[in-house]
Amino acid sequence: xxxxxxxxxxxVTEKRMLNQSEAAGYTGLPVKHFKATCPxxxxxxxxxxxxxxxxxxxxxxxxxxxxAEMATQDAILxxx
Numbered sequence: 359x360x361x362x363x364x365x366x367x368x369x370v371t372e373k374r375m376l377n378q379s380e381a382a383g384y385t386g387l388p389v390k391h392f393k394a395t396c397p398x399x400x401x402x403x404x405x406x407x408x409x410x411x412x413x414x415x416x417x418x419x420x421x422x423x424x425x426a427e428m429a430t431q432d433a434i435l436x437x438x
Contacts, residue, residue: 374412379426381410385419 376384381399382392398418
């Protein structure tokens, strides 16, 4: 007896806006550390719904990486 064949199409839409716990996880920080150090301003999408935009978090992370790269370059140049 032939097996029935079925296909399943699943579309996953990645969230852009994250709650505090998700935003902390996205950055790889514990929530306590995220709250203390993250300069990104959240958005109040509706009353009581505070969310962080992934794009803003990405910009913050990119800026930190650029700052670290500049500090490393300055340190290397200082040793020459």
